Amino acid sequence: MTSALNLGAALPEIFLAVAGMALLMYGVFRKGDTTTSVGWMTVIAFIVAAIFVVTGETNQLVFGGSFITDSFSAFAKVLILAGGAFTLIMALQWLKAEKIARFEFCIIMLFATTGMLMMASANDLISFYLGLELQSLSAYVIAAFNRDNLRSTEAGLKYFVLGAVASGLLLYGMSMLYGFTGTTTFAGIAEVIGAGHAGTGVLVGLVFILAGLSFKVSAAPFHMWTPDVYEGAPTPVTAFFAIAPKVAALALMARVLMGPFYEMADQWQQVVWLVAALSMFIGGFAAITQTNIKRLMAYSSIGHVGYALIGLAVADEQGVRGMLIYLAIYLFMNVGTFAVILSMRFKGRATEQISDLSGLSKTHPVMALWLAIFMFSMAGIPPLAGFFGKLYVFLAAVQAELYGLAVIGVLTSVVAAFYYLRIIKVMYFDEPVEAFDRPSRATSAILGICGLFVTLFIVYPAPILAAASAAAASLFQMPG
């Protein structure tokens, strides 16, 4: 506890934690329903935190080296905060319509997001676990938030039990690492491994950590919870799960693999390769027969994680850059898609069946157009943003001569295209059933923003590319 406590570097996290407690107090002591006001204040807190992230000092190593801020963490944090803000805004309307609006929902989202920010900055096994558990515990609660709903509670319980197993795996791996390297800091572990002291114990520890993290990003074969939880959880929660935690856990995975374990790349590359390939495979094949759109999105997210993991399997700067670009684009595609899913209501009753989208092009032409764009984009069809996401990771894979992975990626994209395109077919070519209710204004606005991003990315991709390049570069130069 001797190193300087440079609190400024952790300002976004500290601000969010304090804001969370303050809003909790406000919600408890203020009379009446405070969900909306607490919700919007949480969104503002996210925005302020994002401003702190962007304007804050980078390349800081604080709390005894256990917390790091660099361009990489900043990139991930902005994505996480954006994902959190978007989903929370859409959630407010939805929760009210479902009559489960409670202000605690926003607070838990806020704490989950705080945990994710910590994950993006973790530079030590302890801070790694701390951030991860804050995120996970909050996630278990909001998965079961609709507690009078059997599916929601079952989802929460399943998520919790399997999540506990994953945390156990993580801790087991960490204790192995600590035992065999004698330190918990990433820099220290890197030193031991760099000096050639990495033995079987370290390797086994790494495998367990990878397994635990794979669970958190819902990569196959640790994806089993995903379809059930995505289907059972309240839809805005599903949207949240599909975005922010994945960004955080993938960022953490990148930092662990490219940091302390970079020297062992040829030993873990195979594991990541396998996990990526399996995820793409499951994400492509299993979704075909789904009739529930949330379940479909669960498989879709498994597949997308597989593509992002290609960037990690490559194990170089190009790969990480590809992964970051992929995640940024994935965020907008997914938020947009969920904006439509959240608008799927007949006379106040929410529906989740794909067949209910029939003839959407006639009843809600604009919504149908945007959803078609998102689906084309997810299928990786140019000139939409999703194509570029895939292009960058495939390029990185090809440059690193991981041809097998690139080929599997291409083949599974074709299979996955089948179900994305089926949705377009249903919307454009099937006869309309019944018109959905008018979506809320905030949701429509988010839909438009995401749609424009996905469509216009091709015109001006430079900012995202430059930021991702800088972020990837910063990951490969350890400060100090």
Add this chain to the structure above:
Amino acid sequence: MGNGTLETAAPTEARSRNRFRDGGRWMGFASAVPPALVAAWLLSLLPRVSEGRPVLWAVDWAPTLGVSLAFRIDGLALLFGLLVSGIGVVIMLYAGSYLKGHVHLGRFFLYMTAFMFSMLGLVLADDAVALFVFWELTTVTSFLLIGFTHTDPKSRRNALQALLLTGGGGLALLAGLLLMGLESGTLRLSAMDPVLIQGSALLPGIIVLVLLGCFTKSAQFPFHFWLPNAMSAPTPVSAYLHSATMVKAGIYLLARLSPTLGGDPLWVWSLTVAGALTAVIGAAWALRQTDLKQMLAWTTVMALGALTLLLAGSAPISLAAAMTFLVVHALYKATLFMVVGILDHEAGTRERDKLAGLARAMPLTAAAAVLAAFSMGGFPPFLGFIGKELKYEGALALVAAPGVAAFGLVLASAGMVAVAGMIAIDPFFGRQRKSVSARPHDPPKSMLAGPLLLAGLGLAFGLAPGVISGPLVQPAVTSVLGGPATVKLALWHGINLPLVLSIATFTLGVLFYIFRTPVVAGLNAFVGRLPMTGERAYDGWLAGLKALAAWQTRILQGGHLRVYMATTLGAVVALTLFTLFWADALALPAAGSPSLSILGVTVAVTAAAGAAIVVTTRSRLAAIGALGIVGTAVAVLFLMHGAVDVATTQFLVETLVVVLLAAALVRLPRLTQTPRRNRRARLRDGILSVGAGLTVTLVMLAVLAEPFDRRVTDFFEAAAWPEAFGRNIVNVILVDFRALDTFGEIAVVAVAGMGAYALLKGGMAVPKQPIESLILRTATRGLAALLAVFAVFMLLRGHNDPGGGFIAGLIAATGFTLLALAHGVGLARQALGGAPRIVALSGLGIALLSGLAGALAGGAPFEGLWLFLGGDPAAGDKGIPLSTVLVFDIGVFLVVVGSVLAIVFGLEEEA
């Protein structure tokens, strides 16, 4: 064609009050302007390009990737660009009339225009990524066009099929193009060095990927079936897609990459075999159709096959044949499709056997049809004749199996002759059938102008081939060849082998036409016996996919938590073994392994027995008890290795957990039926357990084979006494070295305890009846007191000997828990002397104060302050130590007691 989507022309015009009444033609004219401008611009470039000076234009697009938006207009690009834009003008005009009154007319022209510009971008692009982007854009926009009349479920299915096949092929193409870029160091198609690529080890992969893209797009065998299916598109779309665009994209790319990839045996043979098969299949299937439009679609397949076949070679004559035939085909195919559209429009059907004798009613249409059919059949003096002669000459100049190729082409062309007859003779001559609706007549000028013009061009170019050979075909051949070439087209080449083949073709074709009924019957019988067609393979593949997905859902994703757990554990085991195997890290400890002690074996057997009971018992309580045995055995193992503190903690946590779980389970309703599991599930679980056990054993052996890193232990052993005056490392770490962490942790424990208490309490507290047992009641009073005293003892000795606040807290909590179970919560509360929450909170406060004391005294927060009473330094005896560290440990003690009891009391009082 759906009935509701069309309106018949003039007679119904009066009653049509549709506001789009004249909008169609107007929109058609407006949409024809952009392609006309493009065509004019391209024509203006003609002199420059034919001199061999390509037009270049480029801007940076994604510079980090080296991707730029680069266009390059050389001979090949110009030829295709002119076809795309020129035929585009005609089609737009035609469509304006054809679709007049359609409700989605605006959307149609939007799609068409978007499609046309994508196609132009595709043929003009010089950057591989830009080319791919346009390639996929044509796929998407054509998907929208094919599915435009979506009332028909078949049309929807076919649109999806076309999109899947061509889109999937496109992705393969992208992979191929990127590999080419990687090998040659540039994404500019024109700058790729053939030597580098031909010398690459990846060449076979590149060729396969590129061909997958081209063959799916251009409907080559075995992907040919999507194209006729895509006939559900409105006729102007089919006319455009088949004559000049979409399906020609694959041909274009084959030609474009020919200088780079051509010559390789894999390339040559793939193109030859696929092209020849496609041509023959296309011709044969065309004969079998009764729907004229379907028939035309299959002839397109034939033409594409012929083009592919010709592009296999690199002799100038083969390429010249390909380029010429391209023009021929575009002209007659667009015409014939539009004619069939007119027939459909006017006569209300496209069925071959329902149409006859229409020439009198619609003479101009018949003229266009006959002109185009002559070109299609390859009769002199039409351009089609020149094209066919060249085809034979080109085929004979091929590298791979020229004889077979020429024979295939003869067969296919004979089929074309027969088809030409069926399309141009059957509907227009002979006696008119009654089944034909209304009074057919020639359509308006805007619909007729196009077919007549294009068919007329087929004749004009045939008479004056020099018009296209010099300025158009020759530069295109030059581009494909990658070097200068001279092309001269002429009707008469003298008597040579191609002419003989031509005569054979006519004879065979006329025979096919005359005996069309038995020929078709024979073909149908043959097709019925085929074991597999592309269509069936596609359906089978889709069915397989769906079956796989369904299997996945049923077996792996059935919603059973147990299966999920099994999969997760199995995956961890597999990954661990895989990695160890991969890293070659499986090892056994060196010889001289520690000998087995009797105690060790006993403990291991005890643990195993406990595990066995857990698995086999039917009683939940017994299972929990047995689990406790396993935990205790593990604690003994810790003890044997000198980790007294860890062992003690393990003992206590184990005890407490068993007590808590038992208390909870006693309250649960009895299961009326013990869940029985089938043999397979048991077997699976058994294998998994044994696998996991073996893996852990292997890992342990491998890990033990290496020296243990003792640096951490050494540091703390060395530093514990001098810096923190303690000999118990675990305790020293907890209360001194990492006291801030510990403080954070006990805060979490306290919050968790209170949270659980709040949740369990819910509304009102109803104390439950204590467990009725005299022995328990009598024993616990004394035992609880003893435990309390023991706890204080453990707390105080903790810094130097096994013990400490955490362990002591657990001991005390166990005592109070026993009291609560035996005598009720009331007594336990009384004994505690305060609410558990308050105890936990005061503990937290005490710990915080002790930490602040360190800071106030000028040190870091949580730095220990020590005061020694009555020591004798000389004797090495420091005396009785008093320290803030002990205060901190007391805080830990209180937090643990309070939090655990908050949960226990809450459980016992739960409503």
